Amino acid sequence: MTGGRGWxxxxxxxxxxxxxxxxxxxxAISLLSLAPLLYMARVSLGVGGDLPIAPSDWxxxxxxxxxxxxxWRGGPMGRFALNSLLVTGVAVPLQILFAAAAxxxxxxxxxxxRGMLLALAxxxxxxxxxxxxxxxxxxxxxxxxxxxxxxxxxxxxADPFGVLFMAHYYQTLSPELEEAARTDGLGPGAIFWRIxxxxxxxxxxxxxxxxxxxxxxxxxxPLVLTTSESMRTLPVGLALFAQSxxxxxxxxLLAGSTLATLPVVxxxxxxxxxxxxxxxxxxxx
Amino acid sequence: MKRSARPLGVLPWGxxxxxxxxxxxxxxxxxxxxxxxxxxxxxTSWVGFANYAAALQSPxxxxxxxxxxxxxxxxxxxxxxxxYGVASLLSRARRAQSFFRAAIFFPATLSMVVISLxxxxxxxxxxxxxxxxxxxxxxxxxWLLDKNLALPSIMLMDVWSSVGYYAILILAGRKTLPDDQLxxxxxxxxxxxxxxxxxxxxxxxxxxxxxxxLNTIRAFQIFIEVFVLTRGGPLESTLTLVxxxxxxxxxxxxxGYASSLAFLLLAFVGGLLVIQRTLLGARAEAAR
Numbered sequence: 001m002t003g004g005r006g007w008x009x010x011x012x013x014x015x016x017x018x019x020x021x022x023x024x025x026x027x028a029i030s031l032l033s034l035a036p037l038l039y040m041a042r043v044s045l046g047v048g049g050d051l052p053i054a055p056s057d058w059x060x061x062x063x064x065x066x067x068x069x070x071x072w073r074g075g076p077m078g079r080f081a082l083n084s085l086l087v088t089g090v091a092v093p094l095q096i097l098f099a100a101a102a103x104x105x106x107x108x109x110x111x112x113x114r115g116m117l118l119a120l121a122x123x124x125x126x127x128x129x130x131x132x133x134x135x136x137x138x139x140x141x142x143x144x145x146x147x148x149x150x151x152x153x154x155x156x157x158a159d160p161f162g163v164l165f166m167a168h169y170y171q172t173l174s175p176e177l178e179e180a181a182r183t184d185g186l187g188p189g190a191i192f193w194r195i196x197x198x199x200x201x202x203x204x205x206x207x208x209x210x211x212x213x214x215x216x217x218x219x220x221x222p223l224v225l226t227t228s229e230s231m232r233t234l235p236v237g238l239a240l241f242a243q244s245x246x247x248x249x250x251x252x253l254l255a256g257s258t259l260a261t262l263p264v265v266x267x268x269x270x271x272x273x274x275x276x277x278x279x280x281x282x283x284x285x
Numbered sequence: 286m287k288r289s290a291r292p293l294g295v296l297p298w299g300x301x302x303x304x305x306x307x308x309x310x311x312x313x314x315x316x317x318x319x320x321x322x323x324x325x326x327x328x329t330s331w332v333g334f335a336n337y338a339a340a341l342q343s344p345x346x347x348x349x350x351x352x353x354x355x356x357x358x359x360x361x362x363x364x365x366x367x368x369y370g371v372a373s374l375l376s377r378a379r380r381a382q383s384f385f386r387a388a389i390f391f392p393a394t395l396s397m398v399v400i401s402l403x404x405x406x407x408x409x410x411x412x413x414x415x416x417x418x419x420x421x422x423x424x425x426x427x428w429l430l431d432k433n434l435a436l437p438s439i440m441l442m443d444v445w446s447s448v449g450y451y452a453i454l455i456l457a458g459r460k461t462l463p464d465d466q467l468x469x470x471x472x473x474x475x476x477x478x479x480x481x482x483x484x485x486x487x488x489x490x491x492x493x494x495x496x497x498x499l500n501t502i503r504a505f506q507i508f509i510e511v512f513v514l515t516r517g518g519p520l521e522s523t524l525t526l527v528x529x530x531x532x533x534x535x536x537x538x539x540x541g542y543a544s545s546l547a548f549l550l551l552a553f554v555g556g557l558l559v560i561q562r563t564l565l566g567a568r569a570e571a572a573r
Contacts, residue, residue, distance in 0.1 A: 030388035105294030135309035
């Protein structure tokens with residue numbers, strides 16, 4: 001918060017309504033923006049697939065972990081969650097490492113095609129990703145890699161957001177430390193691992209948490225590049241589950257949705273500042 | 286001057302970017318000029334601009350554009366007004382601002398699949414909204430099955446899920462306003478309303494323009510919402526360009542045609558970005 005208390009007081013005092021109105025309105029809006037999620041969690045903790053659970057029923061109806069137990073027993077939801085965890089768990093560390101390496105190289109060295117690469121990466125960032133669906137499908141089909149973990153994982157590694165973010169991060173970081181290490185006789189590899197990476201934490205946190213959100217929530221390419229149920233990720237599995245011909249089991253479906261949301265809540269609670277920073281950086285282009 | 290880094294570091298990402306970013310785009314561009322069905326690769330042929338011509342003459346393509354236009358016209362005024370209001374409320378909150386900000390922003394981090402599933406349950410025949418209607422003695426409404434209601438139902442969900450995101454962008458814009466400018470305005474005796482109208486609003490204009498652009502670009506790219514809630518129906522009333530691309534490519538295997546649709550999408554989005562750059566550039570010129 002820039003400006004400190006004086007500015008805030010001035011702004012608050014200048015408003016048409018008293019503080020109370022501001023807080024009441026913000027409270028109502030906050031509740032409204034969280035209500036559908038609380039509803040999701042409440043239905044998932046209910047018994048059977050019954051809807052609706054009106055606010056008056058929230059305390060009256062029994063609570064149970066039935067739907068969550070079912071997820072792990074018979075249903076394929078456990079497998080979906082495992083696939084999502086696996087893909088995210090491998091993709092995000094690689095994204096972080098790639099972003100640091102490529103961002104650092106782009107910021108500190110000059111090579112043929114550097115400007116071109118930066119321009120292409122920036123353009124790619126705003127490109128509608130749906131253009132890639134057909135060619136990615138055909139490429140993976142030709143390579144015999146449809147319906148594989150490679151198909152779920154590899155497209156995530158091309159995302160230029162982290163690279164551009166880190167290139168900018170290193171440009172604003174003084175190269176003095178690295179120069180000193182170089183005069184001490186360290187090679188570029190050692191400088192990267194021992195000097196650069198340890199001071200990249202704040203930037204890599206932004207890259208990591210935003211990479212986590214996009215990978216965990218990814219839908220389009222996991223939908224198109226997989227064909228068998230056992231290869232679906234959580235979002236794809238949930239969406240297709242909701243389309244099944246049978247009557248929808250809302251309890252199970254919203255339990256799965258809650259399961260897909262919990263890691264996001266955790267990431268949000270831990271890294272809210274980094275998420276917002278990533279969004280603001282991404283939007284200023 | 287010797288450097289402390291080698292260009293080699295670009296390689297891991299650069300390779301992935303080339304293989305799964307640049308080459309696919311070039312591939313898709315080539316496909317858009319071919320008649321290509323992966324089930325009958327032997328019948329592949331170059332057809333020039335025939336795919337593009339067919340798209341421009343296809344009723345579904347225009348329906349998809351109409352959906353996008355309706356979506357923008359229906360959501361943008363509401364989303365923008367609400368986001369502006371929420372941002373100014375947030376800027377007035379002295380205490381607990383970070384709590385309110387977090388609560389309001391949180392939906393932006395959610396998976397669109399999850400959001401769509403929750404709203405599907407709310408809109409269901411036996412869902413919460415109909416439960417309330419029934420409790421009030423009113424008839425149940427087939428929110429997603431009525432061709433006049435399906436799109437507005439999706440639009441309502443979009444407003445809910447995006448207001449917080451845009452509010453945070455606008456709030457960030459408000460915070461870049463220099464304090465002394467506000468202080469000076471207050472000393473001149475301007476009312477809060479006049480400060481908002483004459484100082485804050487003009488300052489926020491680039492951010493607001495960006496929100497307008499972002500909302501429009503997102504409208505062109507709607508897919509998950511439609512995939513989960515309506516599958517483009519009823520009667521193509523919620524058909525979007527991306528759903529149309531998906532449907533043509535992966536249900537009808539018309540991959541050349543689908544690629545031409547994808548490049549039309551690219552052209553629309555690119556055109557919007559050029560317009561935004563021009564407007565912002567013109568404003569920067571005028572400010573000088």
